[in-house]
Amino acid sequence: MFRRRNTIEVKTRGELDAMRRAGLVVARTLDLVRRSAVPGASTGELNELAEQTIRDADAVPSFKGYHGFPASICASVNEQIVHGIPTRDRVLNDGDLLSVDCGAILDGWHGDSAVTIEIGTVPDRDRALSEATRAAMEAGVAAIGSAARLTDISHAIETAAQRSAAEHGVEYGMIAEYGGHGIGREMHMEPFLPNLGRPGRGPKLTSGMALAIEPMLTAGSSEAVELDDGWTVVTADGSRAAHWEHTVAITDDGPWVLTAPDDNS
Template sequence: MNKGTRTGVRAVLARWRGRDIELKSPGEIDAMRVAGGLVAQALAAVTAAARPGVSTGELDAIAEQVIRDGGGVPSFLGYHGYPASICASLNEQIVHGIPAGTQVLADGDLLSVDCGAIVEGWHGDAAVTLAVGTVAPADLALSAACREALDAGIAAVRPDARLTDVSHAVQAAAEAAGRRDGSPYGIVEEYGGHGIGTSMHMDPFLPNHGAPGHGPRLVVGMALAVEPMLTGGDAETRELDDGWTVVTADGSRAAHWEHSVAVTDDGPRILTLPLG
């Protein structure tokens, strides 16, 4: 059960119809942009530092320092007991990988880094997948396909669209990339995007697959974290004994890309791009 959410059939229906979705004013969206820009800055610092011989624990410290120096608070740290400021998911890890000083990057690794920050009560959340050293072409193609799915999902975040229009756009782009690459990618179904604003995870849940035309209608002032996760093999997942790290069941590699996006009259506004 999600903390602070209504329960029962009526509550589920209300959330699905959009009645519980937080709407932001233009000024509040601007405030979210500040938080999102800080997330982008932290991810840029991690990207610059991610190379063979560097530990994921070191990357976590870098991200936390950037966030705090920018006047923010890491939103992941302490969230339901999570012990770090980033999620560092390596190779077959899909999401929620816990960084550690003993986890040292090696040439050829594929690393997904998820990061969140809070500035004056507003959240930003984004993820990137990084190639460490010289990475296999198939892994680079997997990451590129996931990013294409993200871009397609973002493009669908428009007023009067339905929530699953975004889901379908992600799925269609991932499937098209798989046909092009001759490698059908697994679309992770158990995890997906979400609303974001005064909390990191809010209604609605945003699946990364599904038929279009369903769910709440998107209206100006909504903000969504769009975050496809693809695997190089089967989409089945399992959770490790640490209670956080999610891996591919078949050991195939995984990629994860994410942006926080606002619905505006001018179309999607990406809130987690670098400022400037």
């Protein structure tokens, strides 16, 4: 999505340091949202909390106004896969599965990350779905250390999802239409990073590149439908979905997760 030239921007170490500072704003914001996402809270309240947290850090929400998006986070509940619009009317219930996607711009640089949050006590199958999605993301991050070409990451994500499905004795749907992307002074840059596919294809990877890695799995069909609001994407069969994402830099020392929480915070 948002495809332009088939090139990937290479950043200096100083520019990656700036992206790390933006990533920390996102990490802190998602931590506050996670702790506030309880039964009875609304997605609109979580959006207000996220926006205030981002602005208190002298940053700007990446999402608000982006192509007309009306909020500072995407809050996708249960069968909603991505781009859910938070509202005061959407109150969270015990057992809901909430995916929150958050972006922030600090000094012109973007951070972008997503987490799936269990609201109260969720069924074991939904916890397993979220864990499988997170494991797929982490496999993509780990693959950066050895990947030569872009789809080496894609293959690692897909393989991890298949491994989790076999371990859990279920079938997970992988959303193919949406995936990762380059990131830097713009939120969506080249390249589009598929979450599945054969390895050894696409642009060569090199130190200084930054990618957002974001698999989305469902508990059923891989078919997705966009609602009439022009944003919210849901599973075609009504099954639940999960979404995990990190912004990651490629360095000579391996992957650097720019949106990971600060161990000292």
